[in-house]
Structure formats: structure tokens, C-alpha cells
Amino acid sequence: MRKPALIILLLTICAVCKIFPAEKPVAGKEGAVICSYNFTGEKPAAGWRWLRGKPGAVNKGEGAFGTRGFLRMEPDSSRVLYLFLNLNYEIGPDTWLGFSARSPKGAKLNIMLAERKSGKNIARKMFQLPADGSWKTVRIPFSDFMTPNGTGIKCTKFFINNKERRPISFDLDNVVIGSGAKLPPPGQVKNLTGAFDGQKVKLSWTPSYPTAGISGYKIYRGLYPGFKCDKSTLWGTVATNSFADSAFAHKSTYYYKVAIVDFTGRETPDCKAVAVVVK
Numbered sequence: 477m478r479k480p481a482l483i484i485l486l487l488t489i490c491a492v493c494k495i496f497p498a499e500k501p502v503a504g505k506e507g508a509v510i511c512s513y514n515f516t517g518e519k520p521a522a523g524w525r526w527l528r529g530k531p532g533a534v535n536k537g538e539g540a541f542g543t544r545g546f547l548r549m550e551p552d553s554s555r556v557l558y559l560f561l562n563l564n565y566e567i568g569p570d571t572w573l574g575f576s577a578r579s580p581k582g583a584k585l586n587i588m589l590a591e592r593k594s595g596k597n598i599a600r601k602m603f604q605l606p607a608d609g610s611w612k613t614v615r616i617p618f619s620d621f622m623t624p625n626g627t628g629i630k631c632t633k634f635f636i637n638n639k640e641r642r643p644i645s646f647d648l649d650n651v652v653i654g655s656g657a658k659l660p661p662p663g664q665v666k667n668l669t670g671a672f673d674g675q676k677v678k679l680s681w682t683p684s685y686p687t688a689g690i691s692g693y694k695i696y697r698g699l700y701p702g703f704k705c706d707k708s709t710l711w712g713t714v715a716t717n718s719f720a721d722s723a724f725a726h727k728s729t730y731y732y733k734v735a736i737v738d739f740t741g742r743e744t745p746d747c748k749a750v751a752v753v754v755k
Contacts, residue, residue: 507658540576542717592628
């Protein structure tokens, strides 16, 4: 009887180890991504746990920047809604945190760091989420948390204080913890299309999720396919995977390029252009 029980116990431990990272902290080396979550795949919520609120690992639908999948904490009237990332990592001189979050009517989202050795909370930052329920994207260096280099972190906590005890929910997406900026640049957006409806050019695309997450999109416009993407051709920046343009001096063929910008500030090189005829 003991042997089957032991086998079940071992299988349970193995399953947990796949979900929760190892005890040894990951060092924050230059040009390294410690973790990256866009909440898609077979285990979109691997490594996360929750203490208040009902989790819903959504593996479909639009998340931040049009990415597929996000993690939702369902409506709950608890005083505090918690969502924890159980990940051991070590803060380096250039370690940073990037994420996107939203709540239907806005809320104050707190980020708290728990130190590895003691398990105590050692630092906290607060961010106001938009009242209109749109995504807020943040990139913050860990130096802003006033934590010394070499500090081991065992848990990164995302929580909302709910003093009114009203049913509240929040979504989290595009979470990246990395160090430095020497990372592969973002790739091309997919399925870039453009069409003129008689008044506006409307662009849409499918994002490619880069190693260092997404902090935004840059839209460039030119008059020939191989135009350069620089300040003179930058036409706008957006936080969604669509863009509308109505500024035209004359009828012509216009060319548009869309670059992904990641949390390190790097953007897609050699973007491909889409041609749109304005009549």
C-alpha cells in the first residue's frame, strides 16, 4: 500500500515542479530574460498562484496590444485581490519589470517584492489603472524599488486594495522580467493590411510576441516602399493592433510600416511596407 502512495506523491511533486520554478534564483545578467508571460499555450498560468479572487487563465481573445491570451482575476468583493508570481530571481544592476494591466473601472494596482531568505515584503510600488478600463503598460527598473543589487526575490505580488468591497476584477498580460537591453530585436508584425474607406486609411495587424515583451507600436508612413523608418516618417504610436490615418495632402499611393517596440526600447528592424491607394 505504501509503494503506490509513494509513486503518487512523487508524481505530484514532479507536476508542481513543472509549474513553480526551482528554488535557486536566476541571476539578472545583462541581456537576459528571467521570465516572459503572454499567457498562451498549454499552461498559460504556469508559475502563478492566487490568494483572493477566482482566476481565469484565458487562452483566447485579445490581451494587451492584440496579443492572444491574458490572465484574468474574476470579480471578487474581498478587501484585497492577490495574484502572485512564484519566481526566484536575483536583482542585477539593470533588472527591470514590464507588464500590462487593466480593470473595468480603474483601480490602484500594487506591485510588492518578497525577499527570498526571509520571505518578508521588502518593497512596493503603486500604479493607477485607467478609469476607462483600457490597458496600462509599465516598464519599471528595479532600482525604483530601492532594492540593492544581488537581492534575491522569491515572489512578485500583484494586488488591488478594495476598501469599498465592491465586486472588482483585473486582467494581467505581457509580464516580463529581464536585465539589460542586449536582447534580440522584435520581429515583424504578421498579417499587416491596409485599406482606404473613402475617408481614412485603416491598418490592422497581428502581433509577434518578442522576447522582451511589447511596450507599444510605431507607425511609419512614406511615399515609396523602401522608405526609412526615422523621426521624419514616424506617423504615430499606438497601444492597440490597429491604426487610422486621415491626414492626406493629395491622392496617391502611401506606404505604411509597423514596428513593435519592446520593453528595452528596441524596435523591429527592416519593417515590411503595405501599400494603400488613396483615391
